[in-house]
Amino acid sequence: MTTTETIGRPAGSPTQPSATAIRRRKTARRARGALRSTGYVVVALILGVGLWQGAVEVYNPPRYIIPPPSSVWQSLVDLLTTGPSVPGSMWPQLGSTMEGTLLGFVVGGAAGIVLGVLAGEIQLARRLLYPYLVAIQSVPKVALVPVFATWFGFGLVSKVSLVVTLVFFPVLVNTLQGVVMSDPDQIDLLRSLSANRWQRLWHIRIPGALPLVFTGLELGVVFAFLGSILSEIQGAQSGLGVMLAQFQTNADTEATFALLVIMAILGFILNTAMRLIHKRVVFWEADGAAQLRTTTQNG
Amino acid sequence: MTTPAPDTVAPATDTEALAVRDLTLRYWSKDGSYVEALTDIDLRVREREFVALLGPSGCGKSSLLRIICGLTQPTSGEVLYHGRSAAAVSRRVGLVPQAATLLPWLSVLENVKMPAKILHLPKREAHERAMELLEMTGLTGFTKHYPKQLSGGMQQRVSVARALLHDPDFLLMDEPFAALDALTRDRMAAELQSIWLATKKTVIFVTHSIPEAVFLADRIVVMTPRPGRVSAQFTVKAERPRGLDRVYPESEELAVSIRQILEEHEKGAPA
Numbered sequence: 376m377t378t379t380e381t382i383g384r385p386a387g388s389p390t391q392p393s394a395t396a397i398r399r400r401k402t403a404r405r406a407r408g409a410l411r412s413t414g415y416v417v418v419a420l421i422l423g424v425g426l427w428q429g430a431v432e433v434y435n436p437p438r439y440i441i442p443p444p445s446s447v448w449q450s451l452v453d454l455l456t457t458g459p460s461v462p463g464s465m466w467p468q469l470g471s472t473m474e475g476t477l478l479g480f481v482v483g484g485a486a487g488i489v490l491g492v493l494a495g496e497i498q499l500a501r502r503l504l505y506p507y508l509v510a511i512q513s514v515p516k517v518a519l520v521p522v523f524a525t526w527f528g529f530g531l532v533s534k535v536s537l538v539v540t541l542v543f544f545p546v547l548v549n550t551l552q553g554v555v556m557s558d559p560d561q562i563d564l565l566r567s568l569s570a571n572r573w574q575r576l577w578h579i580r581i582p583g584a585l586p587l588v589f590t591g592l593e594l595g596v597v598f599a600f601l602g603s604i605l606s607e608i609q610g611a612q613s614g615l616g617v618m619l620a621q622f623q624t625n626a627d628t629e630a631t632f633a634l635l636v637i638m639a640i641l642g643f644i645l646n647t648a649m650r651l652i653h654k655r656v657v658f659w660e661a662d663g664a665a666q667l668r669t670t671t672q673n674g
Numbered sequence: 675m676t677t678p679a680p681d682t683v684a685p686a687t688d689t690e691a692l693a694v695r696d697l698t699l700r701y702w703s704k705d706g707s708y709v710e711a712l713t714d715i716d717l718r719v720r721e722r723e724f725v726a727l728l729g730p731s732g733c734g735k736s737s738l739l740r741i742i743c744g745l746t747q748p749t750s751g752e753v754l755y756h757g758r759s760a761a762a763v764s765r766r767v768g769l770v771p772q773a774a775t776l777l778p779w780l781s782v783l784e785n786v787k788m789p790a791k792i793l794h795l796p797k798r799e800a801h802e803r804a805m806e807l808l809e810m811t812g813l814t815g816f817t818k819h820y821p822k823q824l825s826g827g828m829q830q831r832v833s834v835a836r837a838l839l840h841d842p843d844f845l846l847m848d849e850p851f852a853a854l855d856a857l858t859r860d861r862m863a864a865e866l867q868s869i870w871l872a873t874k875k876t877v878i879f880v881t882h883s884i885p886e887a888v889f890l891a892d893r894i895v896v897m898t899p900r901p902g903r904v905s906a907q908f909t910v911k912a913e914r915p916r917g918l919d920r921v922y923p924e925s926e927e928l929a930v931s932i933r934q935i936l937e938e939h940e941k942g943a944p945a
């Protein structure tokens with residue numbers, strides 16, 4: 376048998392799979408990958424909850440310290456199924472928390488982006504802003520809660536104010552860095568066309584900064600949720616944090632745990648949504664680069 | 675439009691298109707030393723001429739190109755386009771940078787049309803011209819692709835098409851094919867020749883490859899390493915269009931003598 380015969384395909388068969396076939400195979404592979412990682416998550420959860428239930432049954436600690444997962448599950452179901460019209464329902468509280476989170480995120484994120492671009496483009500602005508940035512970064516934001524309470528009371532404005540201070544910083548710093556670090560070759564290309572400063576900012580610096588802007592926003596949305604809950608625990612009229620504080624006062628540890636689970640899920644949803652938007656908007660970014668950056672900044 | 679008929683082969687005219695006079699570039703480098711990058715550069719380029727700036731890395735050929743496009747200010751001397759200073763006419767220049775430098779958030783078509791946005795050219799004309807150029811560079815099927823999806827050679831073609839969009843008189847190319855593999859590089863050189871023959875631009879082509887310079891250029895300007903100065907100039911007489919599959923004995927000899935000069939430079943012998 377000659378080499379050509381070994382390598383060659385039988386006559387008539389396509390030498391290359393069609394584009395649709397390749398795409399279909401890619402989709403299938405991705406679906407299989409997603410299914411497998413979901414499988415691992417499920418197994419891990421079953422193992423963890425099983426260990427927890429087993430430990431509680433063996434050592435039998437007081438319920439107000441560690442409740443068994445079964446009764447946490449019961450509380451969770453109660454929380455989720457109590458309709459918004461019933462007094463003591465979780466849903467209006469959840470709405471209140473989300474309102475504070477999203478409002479603060481939008482305001483803080485917008486302020487961070489605008490000032491970040493400004494400080495990135497104009498050196499004078501950067502220098503004047505710098506001491507304030509250091510100050511904002513250094514102050515533990517929780518310590519601002521009483522100040523906001525004095526100014527704005529215990530309503531939405533106080534909550535949003537805390538969220539804004541938390542979201543603002545990571546968004547601003549990342550935006551600034553993105554604008555400052557734009558590709559010098561791209562800038563030169565525009566300069567060779569006699570582009571003015573505004574054109575360079577609009578066509579290169581801002582789009583070039585988007586990957587980092589979204590890294591900032593991904594961090595920001597997590598901080599926004601955190602800030603909302605934090606402000607509620609410290610004292611507010613409504614929100615999941617207020618509920619949590621009440622549960623703890625009543626030593627209702629099952630409900631506390633159930634609420635923590637709900638908060639974890641909400642945090643996950645917010646983060647995932649932001650990641651998806653990031654991937655969609657900054658579609659040109661290399662796979663994995665974004666995630667790596669967010670992870671390193673979080674840690 | 676890809677392969678021009680022989681009668682469209684326009685030789686360089688005698689009109690002086692670009693003049694570089696007594697140019698020097700000195701600057702303080704980051705490590706604190708004073709660098710004399712370019713010394714007494716005098717260069718005349720005729721209209722529609724293809725000039726290769728050839729030299730080892732660090733000879734200042736890229737700096738010279740940057741000065742010619744107005745990106746760097748020379749310490750002394752001047753650059754004149756058709757007798758006028760560079761600042762006034764930089765729109766007549768199309769730059770092909772070393773890395774293709776496409777904007778990753780724009781599609782191929784949008785990248786090619788980018789100069790029109792900067793220069794406020796009419797949209798429809800820019801679109802038509804971009805489509806023509808993409809056809810000429812063999813990218814018609816890739817207008818909606820994004821740079822990430824293209825090979826290095828294709829990215830560089832987009833870069834060439836973009837540089838031609840505003841119909842500049844000058845095409846300034848800074849080692850445009852240096853990052854490509856040898857085969858792609860040869861093919862790109864052949865394509866560049868036909869584009870040049872079809873568009874009748876004045877080209878200044880920076881390279882450190884002797885074969886590339888000999889294949890493409892009408893005239894080769896050889897530069898010495900630091901401080902960069904013009905050490906020799908050669909005219910390449912081989913007829914156009916030149917083929918990759920043909921041997922030009924005269925050009926071969928030229929390549930050998932250029933190599934000797936470059937080697938002498940390396941030994942530090944006076945140029």
